[in-house]
Amino acid sequence: MAKKTINDFNQMVDNGEKIVYLTAYDYLTAKMEEKAGVDMILVGDSLGMVSLGYDTTFPVTMDDMIRHCSAVRRGAPNTFIVGDMPYMSYQTSNEQAIANAGRFIKEAGADCIKLEGGGPMIAERIKAIQQAGILVMGHIGLTPQLMGQIGGYRAQGRSSAAAMKIVNEAKAVEAAGAFSILVEGIPTAVGKAITERAGIPILGIGAGSYTHGQLLIYADMVGLYDNFTPKFVKKYANVGEVLTKAFKEYTEEVRKGQFPVDSEHTYGMNETEVKEFLALLDK
Ligand code: KIV
Numbered sequence: 563m564a565k566k567t568i569n570d571f572n573q574m575v576d577n578g579e580k581i582v583y584l585t586a587y588d589y590l591t592a593k594m595e596e597k598a599g600v601d602m603i604l605v606g607d608s609l610g611m612v613s614l615g616y617d618t619t620f621p622v623t624m625d626d627m628i629r630h631c632s633a634v635r636r637g638a639p640n641t642f643i644v645g646d647m648p649y650m651s652y653q654t655s656n657e658q659a660i661a662n663a664g665r666f667i668k669e670a671g672a673d674c675i676k677l678e679g680g681g682p683m684i685a686e687r688i689k690a691i692q693q694a695g696i697l698v699m700g701h702i703g704l705t706p707q708l709m710g711q712i713g714g715y716r717a718q719g720r721s722s723a724a725a726m727k728i729v730n731e732a733k734a735v736e737a738a739g740a741f742s743i744l745v746e747g748i749p750t751a752v753g754k755a756i757t758e759r760a761g762i763p764i765l766g767i768g769a770g771s772y773t774h775g776q777l778l779i780y781a782d783m784v785g786l787y788d789n790f791t792p793k794f795v796k797k798y799a800n801v802g803e804v805l806t807k808a809f810k811e812y813t814e815e816v817r818k819g820q821f822p823v824d825s826e827h828t829y830g831m832n833e834t835e836v837k838e839f840l841a842l843l844d845k
Pocket of ligand 1: 585604605606607608646701746767779
């Protein structure tokens with residue numbers, strides 16, 4: 563299957579086809595997601611919590627993101643990949659933002675980058691990165707990198723004034739040149755209003771069913787990450803339980819001497835070679 567492009571995503575929106583978007587952080591998962599036929603993979607800075615064991619996304623560095631994004635690219639060579647700009651990789655200046663966005667394309671093989679926020683400074687960054695020739699996806703609503711300012715990891719836009727603020731941010735992000743926007747953790751009515759007014763694909767995570775596409779963090783939807791599960795997650799599998807059971811069985815079998823079984827899991831040696839070997843040992 564050929565890798566989808568911005569034209570395909572716009573066409574999908576025109577045809578009323580939903581865009582399927584999922585996170586991945588490593589080679590094996592990316593390989594399975596490509597096999598499953600997802601349209602777009604986000605190498606999110608949620609990497610920090612899902613794969614690196616931090617409590618937040620703040621400690622994630624550009625080098626972490628590049629390393630994992632490259633692995634995802636190797637696993638999913640024919641899937642559109644979004645590289646997530648980590649905390650403080652774009653806030654300082656347009657130059658910093660362009661340089662780091664460029665690393666995603668040049669070193670990790672990403673197709674576009676994503677950054678959080680909808681204020682005037684972010685609009686300026688989006689414009690600068692876009693003018694440097696790089697596709698930009700906006701991210702508004704529940705934006706974890708702005709956790710302090712939005713009052714923690716909680717749904718946004720639940721009052722009419724807060725909802726209007728997010729609708730206006732979507733307009734500003736689109737006007738700045740984003741090719742698409744991810745809206746996170748907002749009421750269905752707000753997700754619908756943004757989607758109906760947008761001229762670009764709107765992707766949602768916890769933003770209801772009206773957006774042009776849906777994103778989930780893969781480790782949430784397969785039951786691998788259980789530290790915290792947001793309300794909007796549907797669990798499609800319980801891989802965490804399956805793996806823990808396998809690790810337990812292995813532990814028990816090794817302790818009891820039941821694994822490995824020499825006739826099944828080890829390398830054999832010709833009888834004559836064994837005899838000669840034992841004789842050599844005794845010399
Ligand atoms: O980092 C990430 O995975 C994200 C999603 C939570 C939207 O940005």
